Amino acid sequence: MINKLIKKIKETGAPIVVGLDPMLSYVPEHITKKAFAEYGETLEGAAEAIWQYNKGIVDATYDLIPAVKPQIAMYEQFGIEGLKAFQKTVDYCHEKGLVVIGDVKRGDIGSTSAAYAVGHLGKVQVGSNAYHTFNEDFATVNPYLGTDGIKPFIDVCKEEKKGLFILVKTSNPSSGEFQDQLIDGRPLYELVGEKVAKWGEEHMGDEYSYIGAVVGATYPKQGEILRKVMPKSFILVPGYGAQGGQGKDLVHFFNEDGLGAIINSSRGIIAAYKQEKYAAFGGEGYADASRQAVEDMIADIRGALENR
Amino acid sequence: MINKLIKKIKETGAPIVVGLDPMLSYVPEHITKKAFAEYGETLEGAAEAIWQYNKGIVDATYDLIPAVKPQIAMYEQFGIEGLKAFQKTVDYCHEKGLVVIGDVKRGDIGSTSAAYAVGHLGKVQVGSNAYHTFNEDFATVNPYLGTDGIKPFIDVCKEEKKGLFILVKTSNPSSGEFQDQLIDGRPLYELVGEKVAKWGEEHMGDEYSYIGAVVGATYPKQGEILRKVMPKSFILVPGYGAQGGQGKDLVHFFNEDGLGAIINSSRGIIAAYKQEKYAAFGGEGYADASRQAVEDMIADIRGALENR
Numbered sequence: 193m194i195n196k197l198i199k200k201i202k203e204t205g206a207p208i209v210v211g212l213d214p215m216l217s218y219v220p221e222h223i224t225k226k227a228f229a230e231y232g233e234t235l236e237g238a239a240e241a242i243w244q245y246n247k248g249i250v251d252a253t254y255d256l257i258p259a260v261k262p263q264i265a266m267y268e269q270f271g272i273e274g275l276k277a278f279q280k281t282v283d284y285c286h287e288k289g290l291v292v293i294g295d296v297k298r299g300d301i302g303s304t305s306a307a308y309a310v311g312h313l314g315k316v317q318v319g320s321n322a323y324h325t326f327n328e329d330f331a332t333v334n335p336y337l338g339t340d341g342i343k344p345f346i347d348v349c350k351e352e353k354k355g356l357f358i359l360v361k362t363s364n365p366s367s368g369e370f371q372d373q374l375i376d377g378r379p380l381y382e383l384v385g386e387k388v389a390k391w392g393e394e395h396m397g398d399e400y401s402y403i404g405a406v407v408g409a410t411y412p413k414q415g416e417i418l419r420k421v422m423p424k425s426f427i428l429v430p431g432y433g434a435q436g437g438q439g440k441d442l443v444h445f446f447n448e449d450g451l452g453a454i455i456n457s458s459r460g461i462i463a464a465y466k467q468e469k470y471a472a473f474g475g476e477g478y479a480d481a482s483r484q485a486v487e488d489m490i491a492d493i494r495g496a497l498e499n500r
Numbered sequence: 501m502i503n504k505l506i507k508k509i510k511e512t513g514a515p516i517v518v519g520l521d522p523m524l525s526y527v528p529e530h531i532t533k534k535a536f537a538e539y540g541e542t543l544e545g546a547a548e549a550i551w552q553y554n555k556g557i558v559d560a561t562y563d564l565i566p567a568v569k570p571q572i573a574m575y576e577q578f579g580i581e582g583l584k585a586f587q588k589t590v591d592y593c594h595e596k597g598l599v600v601i602g603d604v605k606r607g608d609i610g611s612t613s614a615a616y617a618v619g620h621l622g623k624v625q626v627g628s629n630a631y632h633t634f635n636e637d638f639a640t641v642n643p644y645l646g647t648d649g650i651k652p653f654i655d656v657c658k659e660e661k662k663g664l665f666i667l668v669k670t671s672n673p674s675s676g677e678f679q680d681q682l683i684d685g686r687p688l689y690e691l692v693g694e695k696v697a698k699w700g701e702e703h704m705g706d707e708y709s710y711i712g713a714v715v716g717a718t719y720p721k722q723g724e725i726l727r728k729v730m731p732k733s734f735i736l737v738p739g740y741g742a743q744g745g746q747g748k749d750l751v752h753f754f755n756e757d758g759l760g761a762i763i764n765s766s767r768g769i770i771a772a773y774k775q776e777k778y779a780a781f782g783g784e785g786y787a788d789a790s791r792q793a794v795e796d797m798i799a800d801i802r803g804a805l806e807n808r
Contacts, residue, residue, distance in 0.1 A: 213612070216626065224627075233627030265612045269619035270626075271633030272587060276580055297608050299642065301672040301738075304521070304573045311577035318524065318578075319532075319541030325579030334607065336644045337670050338677030362645050364609035369646030370692065373683040380678065380688070387677070430609075 193329045193354050194397035194404075194426065197291045198451060200258030206490045207446070209293060210253060210482075211430070211458025212281060213263035214242040218463040220475030223248075239273035242266070245478075246281045249462055250288055252479035253486050259291035261428075261456055282328055293357065293428065294328030299341050306344035314348040330355045332406060332428070335384050342391055346403065350395050355402035355426075358391070360384045360418060363408025363431030381407075381414060385421040392425050400426050400452065409442055409455065416444035419452065427453045432489070433460025439489075439496035450497055461485045501637045501662045502705035502712075502734065505599045506759060508566030514798045515759070517601060518561060518790075519738070519766025520589060521571035522550040526771040528783030531556075547581035550574075553786075554589045557770055558596055560787035561794050567599035569736075569764055590636055601665065601736065602636030607649050614652035622656040638663045640714060640736070643692050650699060654711065658703050663710035663734075666699070668692045668726060671716025671739030689715075689722060693729040700733050708734050708760065717750055717763065724752035727760065735761045741768025741797070747804035758805055769793045 201207050216224065216238055224241045231237035250260065262285075267278035285292050298308040312331045315322040333345055333356050345356055361371055361381040371381045385405060392401030401424045407415050409431035419427065427445050432438070432455045445453035464470040464485035465478040473481035509515050524532070524546055532549045539545035558568065570593075575586035593600050606616040620639045623630040641653055641664050653664055669679055669689040679689045693713060700709030709732045715723050717739035727735065735753050740746070740763045753761035772778040772793035773786040781789035 228627060233629045235624075235626060235631055235633065238624075238626040263608075263612055263615075265606070265608060265615035265619070269615040269624045269633065271619065271624075271631070272580060272584055274619075274633075275583060279580060297642075298573070298605070300571075300573060300605050301670060303523075304571055307571075307573035307577040311573070311579065311582075316543075316546075316577045316579075318543060318546040319536060321541045323543055323579070325543065325577065325582075334605075334642050334644055336642055336667060336678060337672055338674035338679070340672050340674040341670075359644060362609060362649075364645055364648050366646035366648040369695070370644060370688065371646070373681075373688065373691065375681045375683060380681065383681065384678065 193291065194400050194402045197258060197426070197454070198399060200291060201451065201454065204256060204258050205494065206257055207451070207454050207493060208257060208486070208489055209259040209261045209428070209454050209456045210249070210257055210461050210486065211261045211263060211295070211456045212246050212249070212462065213266045213458040214245055214462065215266060216241065218459070218466070219245045220465070220478045222476060235270050235273040238270050239277040243277040243280050247284060248479040249482045250285055250290070252483040254288040254290055256483070256486050256490065257290070259293055259454065260285050261293040261295050263295040263458065279326060282326060291330070292328045293330040293332070294326060295332050297332050297334050297359065299334035299337055301337060302340045302344055305341050309345040309348035313345070313354045314352055330357060332357045332359065334359050335387065339387070346391060346395055349402055355404060357404045357406050357428040358384070358388050360388060360405040361407045361411055361414045363410045367408065382417065382421055385418045388425055389422040392422065396424070400424055404428055406430065407445065412441040412444060415442070419445055419447065423447065428456060429453055430456045433457040439492035442493065443496050443500040446497060455493060457489055461489065501599065502708050502710045505566060505734070505762070506707060508599060509759065509762065512564060512566050513802065514565055515754070515762050515801065516565060516794070516797055517567040517569045517736070517762050517764045518557070518565055518769050518794065519569045519571060519603070519764050520554050520557070520770065521574045521766040522553055522770065523574060524549065526767070526774070527553045528773070528786045530784060543578050543581040546578050547585040551585040551588050555592060556787035557790045558593055558598070560791040562596040562598055564791070564794050564798065565598070567601055567762065568593050569601040569603050571603040571766065587634060590634060599638070600636045601638040601640070602634065603640050605640050605642050605667065607642035607645055609645060610648045610652055613649050617653040617656035621653070621662045622660055638665055640665045640667065642667050643695065647695070654699060654703055657710055663712060665712045665714050665736040666692070666696050668696060668713040669715045669719050669722045671718045675716065690725065690729055693726045696733055697730040700730065704732070708732055712736055714738065715753065720749040720752060723750070727753055727755065731755065736764060737761055738764045741765040747800035750801065751804050751808040754805060763801055765797055769797065
């Protein structure tokens with residue numbers, strides 16, 4: 193799957209990922225109105241609205257981008273109905289040929305991590321049948337429990353040729369509280385980064401490992417350091433756009449080959465029509481606004497990489 | 501909810517929690533057979549089997565215990581159908597008057613943590629309606645992202661009078677890889693413990709805070725230290741029984757008032773009939789075996805607390 197991701201990045205010339213993190217407040221009125229007319233102001237209605245909203249964005253952008261990253265929390269908040277919309281979204285993105293990064297940030301002790309790995313990346317056995325359930329291509333994983341919490345995910349990834357992005361240095365303001373603490377003079381995130389590099393050796397693709405890392409766009413200096421700590425790991429970089437990151441800050445997340453990073457934007461793309469810059473598209477044109485925002489993001493990052 | 505938990509611990513004299521972490525391999529044949537006859541060897545069949553299995557255990561033990569802790573991964577692996585069984589289990593345990601600790605180990609950046617908090621502990625707004633979805637009473641949370649990943653959970657807890665157990669020192673063998681790293685001479689888990697104590701001050705119940713911690717039974721010395729670092733935080737202690745912890749090792753997780761800790765056993769209770777000790781119950785008597793295992797666990801911990 194890392195090979196497919198890289199192939200698609202090269203084909204599209206777009207090392208970016210669209211974060212499908214729908215909030216009901218982002219969904220244009222014509223979509224919620226229709227969904228609520230059919231299902232009422234219910235969980236089912238909300239799930240239908242976010243699914244239709246997602247579908248519009250995917251249809252308008254899938255030819256420009258290699259991958260999407262649905263954030264499961266945004267679906268899980270609507271319970272079972274929301275998770276059905278998550279699954280529909282994953283399946284639809286697969287139909288459209290997109291690589292799907294499940295932003296699930298799971299992680300637990302061994303046997304429990306194994307269950308999460310099976311549910312999100314692998315197959316679950318029921319009697320003599322085996323079923324893919326959520327079936328993402330990559331999952332984000334939390335490292336706090338150490339190697340035996342990560343290992344079951346890697347085992348499933350090996351079986352399925354799938355991958356992980358492990359949290360190393362997250363994009364949020366207080367990420368430093370624990371992640372920046374110095375251990376023998378070096379921050380915790382570097383130690384985690386070293387582990388990611390080591391775990392990654394176990395499951396290599398052609399050029400890069402299937403085991404990548406998450407490093408926030410909001411911490412470009414740390415990104416530069418971590419790029420060197422994990423030379424063969426892809427870095428998933430959230431925090432572009434709405435969270436404050438810009439193309440020029442992100443060049444050092446990439447290797448000299450122009451690969452090694454994939455930049456995520458969520459709100460900046462999917463709710464583009466709410467920005468002044470794209471307001472002319474209006475709610476009805478939200479998907480076209482997303483397409484324009486994707487094109488602008490690609491130009492920004494491509495420009496930054498060409499001028500580095 | 502922390503007040504209710506304490507009240508129930510006092511009433512039952514049992515500072516324990518039964519971990520509802522069903523694996524299909526634990527479910528006795530008579531249950532799987534019936535479920536598969538009705539639904540086939542499908543995800544629905546698996547979900548029905550684990551739901552019926554859970555129901556038997558809850559019916560056999562609810563009068564002895566204050567709380568249950570369903571591990572969502574074990575349901576999530578069966579996709580949507582599995583998560584329906586999770587929700588059914590949570591709802592049924594509420595009907596039986598049990599406190600439900602959702603072992604979900606979620607945690608993300610602010611807005612995303614807010615969505616998880618809403619989904620698991622709060623209400624989600626759809627138009628003019630608000631819905632409780634998974635509706636656990638407590639949730640376990642991962643602290644790696646720092647205060648702004650935790651704060652949205654605390655906000656929802658305040659609104660709903662619910663609580664959290666934040667991972668501090670986990671029970672698994674490699675938990676020390678990051679958690680034990682020394683920062684100015686003190687392990688990371690102590691720093692996290694201090695934060696838990698601080699976060700807990702924001703949301704106090706009568707005797708203890710709504711914001712507790714997870715510390716593994718497999719690390720009794722660290723438990724003794726953390727007990728003092730977080731005097732007002734309840735400690736949820738996994739790792740009893742199957743993972744190796746015993747009553748006598750656990751006394752220092754408790755305060756002098758005999759409160760402050762709640763010991764979890766999962767496999768040791770729910771799959772008790774598979775142990776030699778309880779084999780006489782057989783698969784048909786699995787729920788009675790669970791009841792006996794609960795009684796034995798209570799006696800072990802009570803004995804240890806009396807003799808400390």
